[in-house]
Amino acid sequence: MRARAGAAGAIAAALLLTGCGGGGGEEAAAEVDFGAAASGTLAGWGFENTDDVGQARLDHAAAALEGLTVELDQTAFDAQKFTTLAASGDMPDVVQMDRQFVPTYAAQGLLMPLDECFAAHEVDPAQHWYPNVAADVTWDEQLWAVPQFYQPPVILTNARVMEEAGVSADDLDASDPDALIAAAEAMTVMDGSSVTRVGFDPQGVSKAAQWMLAFGGGIVDEQGMPTLDREENVAAAEFLQQLYEAQGGFAEVSGFIDSIDIFGDGNGYANDLVGAAVFDQWYLNVLTPYADEVEIGAVPMRDREGEPFTASGGSSFVIPAGAQNPGAACAWALELTTADAWTAAAEARATTEEEAERNGINTGLFTGSAESDEMIRSEFASADGYPGFEEAIAAYYDVAALGTSIGASPAGQQVQSELENAMSSALVGEASPADALAAAQQAAMRAYDQVSGG
Structure with missing residues (x-):
């Protein structure tokens, strides 16, 4: 409870710093060529404890965007730190954060809307993500983040x-x-x-x-x-x-x-x-x-x-209004959520699941994308010899499309x-x-x- 109260307090501080209804993010996004080739250096933050799934996706994006140098601050997202960076103007190019934070910061003009980012890369959010996942990062009829993961209870x-x-x-x-x-x-x-x-x-x-x-x-x-x-x-x-x-x-x-x-x-x-x-x-x-x-x-x-x-629930990638390389941030975040990236992640996780202590059970991955989920379910998810686990895997996958x-x-x-x-x-x-x-x-x-x- 104290951690959540601290996060809420930090957000309240951000509201005092930025006032109401700031348009800085929209103005900044209007100046970006989201279709340009990703190049230069990209600064990212919020990538603590990258596991096999995360590393496989990072490796995929690095291979796909060879002209881009990525420098990650591998510490956890912190609302107070985000507030401080916003006040100082020293923002990274892309930040990983829980989707519940996104509308708050979007409403204050601290994030760029990403509709033009999606359009430039021919990504249709309505087709790419579950509707409820996209809804999590939709505010004022615009999308403000690239969603990832979705843990249906x-x-x-x-x-x-x-x-x-x-x-x-x-x-x-x-x-x-x-x-x-x-x-x-x-x-x-x-x-x-x-x-x-x-x-x-x-x-x-x-x-x-x-x-x-x-x-x-x-x-x-x-x-x-x-x-x-x-x-x-x-x-x-x-x-x-x-x-x-x-x-x-x-x-x-x-x-x-x-x-x-x-x-x-x-x-x-x-x-x-x-x-x-x-x-x-x-x-x-x-x-x-x-x-x-x-x-x-x-x-x-x-x-x-x-x-x-x-x-629904999960994390996302946002591009702060003060990003120095927002075009590359858009390309990189989207590359991390492609079907190919999730396939690489599923293959990495499958290697982990082959360990003896896992009893040959692969529970799958829940990506936020119906297409990627279905691919991973059909090609990787299995629990041979354990009908209870098979039932549970099916229950999670079946309910994912019914989320609110x-x-x-x-x-x-x-x-x-x-x-x-x-x-x-x-x-x-x-x-x-x-x-x-x-x-x-x-x-x-x-x-x-x-x-x-x-």
Whole structure:
């Protein structure tokens, strides 16, 4: 929570520095020849911990753009640092950042719109990326970033625990909240007042926005204005409150979940410490070394009509308004997200998955592009001999095309921060869901008014 609050504070500082509705990015983009050959030196920032997938794509782009010298600052994106660079005018040419930051900085004139970049390279965003992924970086009818990656959450199930409790996958359906709560309670094990097994972990704080969408709500409207206190959002928060109460209470459940070694031998699926949980696709990779010890499955989250549902999230490349080599930044960012780049990444990951500890399981890659995802799924993704993993891989791929954007807002990070604070308050019983979300709405609107000019 402190890290997110710090990021929101840094963005608020940026708003004070730049004022409201700055047009610097659009003016800068108008001067760029995005169709020119990439050359010179490109400065990039935000590329911390480049793994096999990232390095394969960097190598591909280097081979494709031979006239370009790339210098990367391989540290993590930091909102305070971005604010400082914006104030000093010493911006890199391309920055990797979470998509939720993009509309905030775009609204302040700190980024270049990339519609002309896409047009110059004959990239149709509507065809290249899932609609919800493109929507994440769309603001004021323009696109402000090159998206990459997309981690659709689903419900990973523990077959042993479910069978023991007499629970089926059909019970884990938000269109029947009472049945889902009953299933969670049946799978939960208590030792007095202490939880020793969590029936269902919904990630009620970090995934609150997704649950609200599933209940027909949403945290921002089409214009990016906060809508945290919507009736549907309150209903989702009340459901999550009841879900935790049925399992011993939010404090007990979250404390127990935090104690689990989710990345190692003490993980909840190998040790039957959880019956089901909402997890992004990356967690399936974590479980592959334990394929002989777990009995997993997967079902998509469902909305109030019972339809499969997920929400987008991921990172992106942006070109700051003060970039010195924006044309090359455009070409480089797009090259990193071509089908050929993702093929190179999939081949690199396939080599990793051949390691003995991975049990021959390749869970695929989720790129943000439907075309690349389908290619990787058909050519690389497999889990021979492990039907539970095959089911989970299929669930993630099948739901990816059904995603909904959480929504783009110039106050997006502040809205998310206020939402998480409100959910924590409601779930521990400090305030009712309605009161917590009403207070969060007021705070989020203050941030939004500061950005939009009120």
